[in-house]
Every structure is written in structure tokens, then in C-alpha cells.
Amino acid sequence: MKSLVLEKKDDLSLRDFPEIDRQEEILGPRDVRIKLHTVGICGSDVHYYTHGRIGPFVIEEPMILGHEGAGTVIETGAEVTGLSIGDRVCMEPGVPDPNSRAARLGIYNVDPAVRFWATPPVHGILRPTCVHPEAFTFKLPDNVSFAEGAMVEPLAVGVHAATKARVKPGDIGVVMGAGPIGLVTALSALAAGCARIYVSDLAEKKLEIAQSLNPAIIPVNIANDDLVARVMKDTDGWGADVVWEATGSPKAAATVFEPLAPGGCVVMIGGQAEPISYDAGAAMIREARVENIFRYAHVFPRCVAMLSSGAIDIKPLITRTFDFGDSVEAFEVAASAPPADVKMQIILPQ
Template sequence: MIEDKMKAAVLTDLNKIELQEIKIPDPKDDEVLIEIKAVGLCGSDVHYYQHGRIGDFIVEKPIILGHEASGNVVEIGRNVKGLTVGQRVSIEPGATCGECEYCKEGRYNLCPSVEFLATPPYDGAFCEYIAMRADLVFPIPEEMSYETAALVEPFSVGVHAINRGRLSPGETVIIMGMGPIGLVTAAAAKAAGARMIIGVDLEQSRLDVAKEMGATHTINLREENLKEKVNLYTNGTGADLAIETAGSPKAVQGTIESVRKGGRVAIVGMSPQDEVPVSVSKIIDKEIDMVGIFRYHHTYPMAIEMLSNPEIDIEKIITNKYPLNDTAEAFEKAIHDKTNTLKIMIYPN
């Protein structure tokens, strides 16, 4: 039996999360109720916690954060087919309209009417239960952990990046920034058959994890010169694809420096400054194709299949685990111990 009330970690003010008791949502006819088992703490959650906004998305009332989630189906709406009570699932967090031009052309990640978990004004998954539209709920294999199922969400960003970057088997990819998104992008590139994966960061501890996630080579920018190392690794040619995940203006510039003539650049990281200086002459001279990456679309089945391969142990990026009661402590850990923290996992149940 499910109780009427549940616990939720609610952001009530800047840098303030309170554990509250709220009503368990009732699933609509096209929804399922999910008992949340694991939720990853994302950089966007930390931005809302510290600053109350990301661009035009502003926290104007108390909100439940968390969008990288997995759990068990415990109740099913009357019109739902293909899901059963007890199924273990991964949750795609963005409910799109299905009617706009972007949805109809298959790029539903650009839907202007998307209701995305933990993006104001919509609540997220740092709570014991959520109701979710059934078409956004994906069963996972029995052998897949709740942690891996939660990490399907950030992994999907990496999958979308290599898809948009047109990575082909046997190619060389360089990834600027070995935070959680950079690391899962390295794993996605490995699964896609990249011959050489070069991970770049300022922290050696992150580069060490990158090697475990699929990077064949690393560059520590505190000690090594980017251009020299790329030339050494690629015999002076440059990478076929450069992916920026750090959200750093210098990293954006580094992608242009590192990619070969006729190569591709994919920008994933959101820089704190809106305008970033780049060398237009180099973009033209090299005839570089540049693309932006916003979330993902049609990635979940593929991502779940890729993460079912035992060679990809995405849980290596998990550095800390907290119960729901200690969600505020988890946020403070993410903010004040960046050197030793990659992905934090919260356990609502």
C-alpha cells in the first residue's frame, strides 16, 4: 500500500533545501507513478541552488530539483499500455508537446513547450514518487542497476553529441573537459567505435577516471601544451571531432585549435559568458563544421542498450552517495569539493 504523503527535498530559497512532507501525485490516464530509487545530482541543479536561475529559467517559487532518475513503476494510468507494475525503469525527463514543428520533424529537444523535470516551474525527482507520462518511461534490463539507469540521462547528452558530431568508427575524438558529461561522452565515443579518444582537463584525478571510461590518451593542461600534445598524438593532423563539455571559453577555442582541416566541432558546455571569442579565420581556413548540442532526442533505447554492455562501467563516475534526508549536504559537497567530486547520487527510498 502507498501512503498519501511522501518526503521531498525542496529548494525554498537560495542555498536552502528543506525536507518536506507533500502529497504523492496521482497519475493521469497517460501516466505512471514511479517510486524513485536513484537520482543523479546535475550541475544545473547546483546552478539553481546557488543562483536561482539558468539563463531565462528563473526559480520563482519553491521547487524540487533532480532530473537524472530511475525507479519502479507502482501504479499505472488507465490508458497506459506496455508497462506493468513492478517494472524497473529509467526516466526521460522532458515531456514535449508533440505538435510543434520541432516535435514533428523529430527534434523534440527543441520543443518550446517542453515540461522538463527540475526546470522552473516544474518539479523534479528529489522525492519519493513522481508521476511521469508513460512514453517517457523506459524499462531497463534486470541486471542494470538503478544508478546506471539514472545515468542514462547524462549519458544521452554524450550520445547526442557524438551523433550530432557524426562520429564514425575508427575516427579520433578529443573531448575538452572531463567532468561528468565529458566522461560519459568518452564512454559513448568508445561504444561508437572511436579509434582514439583524447581527454583534456586541468585535474589529474579526472583524467585518471577518463582512462577508465574509454579515453586512450589524456592531456593535463596544468602541465602540458594542448597543441603540442594533439600534434603528437595525431601525427600533426588533428582530431576528426572535437567536443567541448567544460563550458569554458578557452575550451571552445581549444576545440578549433585541435580539430583537423575539414573536421567537426560540437559544443555541449554552457559558458557563463554568452559571447565567446573564437578565431573565425581558423574556422574558415579549416572549413570546420560547428554544431550546438542541446539535451538529446531519441537516445534512451540506444543509451540503455549501450550501457547494458558490461565493458562500459558508467558508475565509475559516482563519487558520493547520500540519502534523501541529506540532500542539502550533497549540494554543499558538490560546491565545495569539486576536486574530489564527480557525480553524486541521491537515494529517495
């Protein structure tokens, strides 16, 4: 059975990968075997493809890509009680050591021993089947599609970011960056109670998508509009209650306090490859609270529930799909960063 394998930097192949079949031949008592249906292409997947590493995680051996997935349970372990063969599911890709200190404190996402799909040396799920613990596999309601199920993983980042901000009903928010994570953060912030969200970016097409998601989203193209001036004008000079930085750009991150109201909160989402400048004075005079997030924890069931109820609609973010046989081309397209695309997904043979 073929898998999408990152052989090394800039080298992808669609080929048989017998090593993964041997690793997952035996099903653990609390595991389920899942036939993959839809897998999203994440920015981290693309970054491994184009750079061969993310921080300390380096591609040293061939690795299967993909960690945003949904599929169907085709086998269950002897002690599995909450899932059955035929259930449609999405999967949380990071599995911690349940006995670690981080897991026991409830912050399992920062467990140094967490095994996360498509993070070296752990293989991802752009392949026909995978084995996963029942505890990190979540049943999809009938009205949530496989495509939406594969979006639960990025949505979880936005929900975690909104949760860390402690959003209050009526808050005004700013999201820097209209990529997939920025847009799911904007939707999550609105679902959490924000009255309106300013979303800034340079890509007009992405901002058009942002505006179409909800009338409470106000797009700001920073190529020809001053984000800070716009926010200050609309808030009588007070500023936004929460600013989410979702660009990963040092230039953008250096300005996070400028549109922030006194007593406000900044949430750093976008990953930074190098240390960034931090205006301690600007933070101090606002008595700003700064939060950082790393992936997510305890939010997958909330995301599924919101998709099912209609509280969040992420379907407009899925802008292009590819057949599994075209996976290499899909990554080439994703690496070119088309300005009109937000989330690309790959559909596996059924």
C-alpha cells in the same frame, strides 16, 4: 512525504510539499506512477542552488530539484500497455508538446513548450514518487542497476553529442572537460567508433578516472601539458577529427579549433552564460563543421541497450552516494566541487 525543495538561492530544505501531491493525485490514462529509488545530482541542479537561475530560467517560487532518476512502477494508467507494476525504469525528464512543430519534425528537445524536470516552474523528482508519461519511461533490463539507470540521463547527452558529430570508425577525438558530461561523451565517442580520445582537464583525479575507463582514453592535464601539441604530435601534425567542448569555459571554447584537423567537426556541449569569442578564420581554413546540442532526443533506448550489453560501463563515474535524509548536505558537498568526484547520487527510502 518529504521532498528536497530549493526555497530560493542558497536555501535548501527537506520538507513536506503538499502541492506536488495535489498536482499528481490523478493518474492520466497513459501515465505511470513511479516510486523513486536513485536520483543523480546534476550540475544544473547545483547551479540553481548556487545562482538561483540558469539563463532565462529563474527560481521565483520554491521548486523540487532532481531530474536524473530511476525507480519502480507502482501504478499504471488505463491505456498503458508497455509497462507493468513492478517494472524497474528510468525516465527521460523532458516532455514536449506532441503537436508542436519541433516534435513533429523529430527535434522535440528544442520544443519551446517542453516541460523539463527541475527547470522552473516544473518540479523535479527528489521526492518519494512521481507521475510520468509511459512514452518517456523506459524499462531497465535485469542487469542494469538503479544507479546505472539514473545515469542514463547524463549518458544521453554524450550519446547525442557523438551522434551529432557523425563519428566514423577510427576517428581521433578530443573531449575538453573531464566532468560527468565530458566522460560520458568520451565513452559514447568510443562506442560510436573513435579509435582514441584525448580528454583534457585541470583536475588530476578526474583524469585518473578518465584513464581508468578505457585504454583508448588519453588524459591530458592542461596545467602541465599542451593539449594541441600532444594531439598534433600523435597525429603527425594533422589534428583530431572531432573536438567536443564540455567545460562551459569561455577560455576553453575559444581554443576549440586549435587541435582540429581540416574538415573536422566541433561539437559545443558546455553551456555558456555569456557570448563567447569565435575564431571564424580558424574555422574557415579548416572548413570546420560546428554542431550544437541541447540535451538529447531519441537516445534513451540506445543508452539502456549499451549499458545492458556492456558496450558502455558508467559505474566508475558514480563516485559518491548519499541517503535521502542527507540531501541538503549532498548539495553542499556537490557545490564545493570536490576534485575527486564525478557523479554523486541520492538514494531514496524504499
